[in-house]
Amino acid sequence: MLFSSLTFLYYFLPAVLLVYFAVPAxxxxxVLLTASLLFYAWGEPRFVLFMVLSILVHYAAGLAIAHDxxxxxxxxxxxxxxxxxxxxxxYVKYADFFIGSVNAVSGLGLPLPGVVLPIGIxxxxxxxLSYTIDVYRGQVEPQKNLISLATxxxxxxxxIAGPIVRYADIAGQLAGRHHSLDRVISGLRRFxxxxxxxxxxxxxxxxxxxxLDQTAQPTVLLHWLTAIGFMLQIYFxxxxxxxxxxxxxxxxxxxFLENFNYPYIARSITEFWHRWHISLGTWFRDYCYIxxxxxxxxxxxxxxxxxxxxxxTGLWHGAAWTFVLWGLLFALLLIVEKLWLGKRMxxxxxxxxxxxxxxxxxFSFVLFEAPDLPQAVQRLSAMLGGSPLPLAxxxxxxxxxxxxxxxxxxxxxxxxxxxRLYRRLRQWTPADRILTVTEPLAGLALLLVMTGYLxxxxxxxxxxxxx
Amino acid sequence: xxKHPTSQILMAAVVAVWLILSLVVWSWPDQDHSLHExxxxxxxxxxxxxxxxxxxxxxxxETYISDQLPGRFAFRTLKAITRFHLxxxxxxxGIAMVNGHAVKLEHTIDPSSIDHAIQRFQSLYDxxxxxxxxxxxxxxxxxxxxxxxxxxxxxxxxxxxxxxxxERQLPFASVVDLxxxxxxxxxxxxxxxxxxxxxxxxxxxxxxxxxxxxxxSNDWQATTLDRPFYGAYYGQSALPLQPDRLVYLTSPATEAxxxxxxxxxxxxxxxxxxxxxxxxxxxxxxxxxxxxLTITSPQADTERDLIVFRDSFxxxxxxxxxxxxxxxxxxxxxxxxxxxxxxxxxFRDQDILFCxxxxxxxxxxxxx
Numbered sequence: 001m002l003f004s005s006l007t008f009l010y011y012f013l014p015a016v017l018l019v020y021f022a023v024p025a026x027x028x029x030x031v032l033l034t035a036s037l038l039f040y041a042w043g044e045p046r047f048v049l050f051m052v053l054s055i056l057v058h059y060a061a062g063l064a065i066a067h068d069x070x071x072x073x074x075x076x077x078x079x080x081x082x083x084x085x086x087x088x089x090x091y092v093k094y095a096d097f098f099i100g101s102v103n104a105v106s107g108l109g110l111p112l113p114g115v116v117l118p119i120g121i122x123x124x125x126x127x128x129l130s131y132t133i134d135v136y137r138g139q140v141e142p143q144k145n146l147i148s149l150a151t152x153x154x155x156x157x158x159x160i161a162g163p164i165v166r167y168a169d170i171a172g173q174l175a176g177r178h179h180s181l182d183r184v185i186s187g188l189r190r191f192x193x194x195x196x197x198x199x200x201x202x203x204x205x206x207x208x209x210x211x212l213d214q215t216a217q218p219t220v221l222l223h224w225l226t227a228i229g230f231m232l233q234i235y236f237x238x239x240x241x242x243x244x245x246x247x248x249x250x251x252x253x254x255x256f257l258e259n260f261n262y263p264y265i266a267r268s269i270t271e272f273w274h275r276w277h278i279s280l281g282t283w284f285r286d287y288c289y290i291x292x293x294x295x296x297x298x299x300x301x302x303x304x305x306x307x308x309x310x311x312x313t314g315l316w317h318g319a320a321w322t323f324v325l326w327g328l329l330f331a332l333l334l335i336v337e338k339l340w341l342g343k344r345m346x347x348x349x350x351x352x353x354x355x356x357x358x359x360x361x362x363f364s365f366v367l368f369e370a371p372d373l374p375q376a377v378q379r380l381s382a383m384l385g386g387s388p389l390p391l392a393x394x395x396x397x398x399x400x401x402x403x404x405x406x407x408x409x410x411x412x413x414x415x416x417x418x419x420r421l422y423r424r425l426r427q428w429t430p431a432d433r434i435l436t437v438t439e440p441l442a443g444l445a446l447l448l449v450m451t452g453y454l455x456x457x458x459x460x461x462x463x464x465x466x467x
Numbered sequence: 468x469x470k471h472p473t474s475q476i477l478m479a480a481v482v483a484v485w486l487i488l489s490l491v492v493w494s495w496p497d498q499d500h501s502l503h504e505x506x507x508x509x510x511x512x513x514x515x516x517x518x519x520x521x522x523x524x525x526x527x528x529e530t531y532i533s534d535q536l537p538g539r540f541a542f543r544t545l546k547a548i549t550r551f552h553l554x555x556x557x558x559x560x561g562i563a564m565v566n567g568h569a570v571k572l573e574h575t576i577d578p579s580s581i582d583h584a585i586q587r588f589q590s591l592y593d594x595x596x597x598x599x600x601x602x603x604x605x606x607x608x609x610x611x612x613x614x615x616x617x618x619x620x621x622x623x624x625x626x627x628x629x630x631x632x633x634e635r636q637l638p639f640a641s642v643v644d645l646x647x648x649x650x651x652x653x654x655x656x657x658x659x660x661x662x663x664x665x666x667x668x669x670x671x672x673x674x675x676x677x678x679x680x681x682x683x684s685n686d687w688q689a690t691t692l693d694r695p696f697y698g699a700y701y702g703q704s705a706l707p708l709q710p711d712r713l714v715y716l717t718s719p720a721t722e723a724x725x726x727x728x729x730x731x732x733x734x735x736x737x738x739x740x741x742x743x744x745x746x747x748x749x750x751x752x753x754x755x756x757x758x759x760l761t762i763t764s765p766q767a768d769t770e771r772d773l774i775v776f777r778d779s780f781x782x783x784x785x786x787x788x789x790x791x792x793x794x795x796x797x798x799x800x801x802x803x804x805x806x807x808x809x810x811x812x813x814f815r816d817q818d819i820l821f822c823x824x825x826x827x828x829x830x831x832x833x834x835x
């Protein structure tokens with residue numbers, strides 16, 4: 001089920017809220033688990049079994065590891081649990097890619113399995129791995145209550161597009177959590193903001209990419225418009241989803257960590273990745289980069305570690321060579337930054353550093369979004385004037401005029417300016433009084449407008465579902 | 468951020484409004500059809516194990532919930548207003564606004580569709596027309612975007628190129644470009660069709676090509692239908708547009724003429740007021756979509772007959788030519804297969820008119 005659907009907004013969520021707050025505390029987790037399984041089954045009925053199987057495997061592994069702690073058997077249980085989850089993820093997500101690549105290199109005609117990727121499997125696999133690894137490391141106690149563990153894994157607010165919530169961060173909240181009207185209101189407020197980022201901004205910007213695909217004679221201007229549109233779309237799509245997840249978590253008494261922190265104001269690539277998809281970056285840091293030795297090894301091994309982590313980061317995003325290159329591109333950029341450019345950039349004017357980061361990220365997302373490598377090269381070449389395309393034509397000017405408003409809103413919205421302005425206004429008494437009344441009304445207006453958008457559209461999947 | 472009790476109360480009120488709205492959504496009775504969108508609305512899907520396990524049932528429920536949303540059109544209007552006026556976008560659902568006209572943004576011409584249409588017309592010619600000495604005319608009706616593109620700063624469709632192509636590919640027909648006598652205001656503001664009361668210059672241009680009496684010389688009476696006309700673009704754009712008014716032109720010839728529908732055997736007047744009171748008032752003209760119909764015009768001042776291969780635009784144009792023909796047979800090959808025509812029509816020496824809009828030529832897959 002999509003958050004951005006009438007079904008979720010007017011049927012699922014109100015019904016779950018009413019039941020959740022009507023039942024006693026001991027039934028809240030079972031209610032959430034039931035709702036989450038229904039939420040998942042709504043879009044992927046067959047794949048619920050995969051998730052249930054993963055939960056059972058890691059539940060048993062957690063208990064077995066704790067039972068055999070300090071022995072080689074504990075390590076065996078960990079390896080078996082990791083192999084089960086990563087094996088399943090590897091098969092459903094990467095089998096076609098690897099066999100296709102082998103076919104391309106060797107000329108063999110091995111049949112592709114053609115496996116359908118279960119929605120959200122990359123997210124919930126990483127969540128469940130964090131649980132089992134943390135149990136093995138002794139950082140958390142194993143969860144003896146299967147329903148509590150299953151609720152953590154299947155929790156519908158963050159099930160299919162993150163953020164990747166660590167078990168350690170919400171273990172206490174699974175056992176007991178605080179509910180209040182304040183939390184419900186502030187959670188729903190955050191949810192509506194996220195929904196608006198998704199529906200009003202990301203979906204509208206997403207139309208630009210469709211225009212490029214439909215245009216028989218693209219122009220350089222349209223390629224740039226598409227690239228800028230996608231760069232903003234993916235931010236508002238994904239951060240909007242995270243806002244919705246965090247908001248819904250708060251409604252149900254959970255505190256999820258922030259997943260985005262204005263990445264497009266970063267002054268370096270390192271800073272960008274500290275601000276973008278934070279839960280994925282910290283997951284790879286804690287469960288891959290540091291175990292490999294991190295940066296506290298020789299330069300050669302450090303470079304190797306970076307390359308491995310970013311290769312995996314690229315592959316996590318998708319099973320295609322564009323994602324592999326995208327990950328390795330960031331490995332290269334981070335190496336260049338850490339070895340050479342980073343210190344120099346600290347002395348650059350802020351606008352120059354930010355401009356360079358934005359340009360690099362913009363080009364990286366062209367690679368990220370392209371369906372294959374030749375098209376990525378073609379699009380980058382078109383943007384840089386390497387293709388015999390006209391600079392602009394009346395159609396691309398028309399599109400620019402039509403989408404300029406939303407692009408400008410998105411650019412401003414991607415900075416911390418609106419939040420800072422809001423805080424300032426809240427500190428000024430006359431504005432604070434006005435906002436006290438207008439903010440709830442604006443929330444209601446947003447809800448109604450978004451209902452209009454949903455009524456007028458039937459299909460608007462989240463970008464990050466495919467990961 | 469300080470928390471005001473007022474703010475919390477208002478926020479809680481908004482949450483309550485949302486919950487009440489949800490209750491309204493749950494309990495709202497189902498509607499059969501949407502007047503503005505001119506379609507049947509989805510009904511609650513039947514539950515089955517197959518549909519459930521495949522996810523088909525959930526998809527159907529999503530469609531059902533979207534279709535049956537209370538105030539659906541008002542919500543869509545809210546979206547359209549946000550898009551046009553708040554975000555300053557130039558279109559909604561592919562519809563732009565120019566001087567009060569809703570215009571569909573479709574400037575590209577689909578060569579494969581045009582070729583399909585030409586192949587169908589050639590087939591008609593080879594099968595029925597080549598053996599006789601027909602005067603064959605092709606009337607080209609531009610989409611109204613052709614007259615709005617400049618104001619929108621949007622590319623205009625290449626109608627000149629299309630006409631050249633049609634002339635080359637249809638050597639048996641004399642191509643008449645009706646663009647020359649039309650302007651944007653000759654079309655309804657909320658619909659792709661043209662307004663009959665504005666068509667006399669186009670009818671005059673066509674009558675010259677056909678060699679019949681000038682319809683401008685007739686004494687036409689304009690009558691306005693007493694109900695508003697919300698055209699197809701009204702529903703598509705969802706903007707709060709003022710409705711159009713349907714005006715039809717009558718003359719002694721149109722009053723005397725009768726229309727016989729081959730599919731049903733019904734005989735109706737040229738202007739079907741009963742149909743005009745139905746779901747689509749544009750069905751006023753020759754009762755709307757019909758595979759094959761014959762108009763008998765006792766007031767015609769000639770013994771000539773006309774066969775028209777046509778789309779819906781011809782419905783309002785043909786009544787203006789009734790003085791020139793004793794009978795006019797209208798064939799819509801979207802609704803009847805070309806190879807069945809011999810069962811209904813005897814091709815002799817009738818004049819032949821192909822009367823098609825660029826819209827249909829550009830989406831000609833339905834021509835059979």
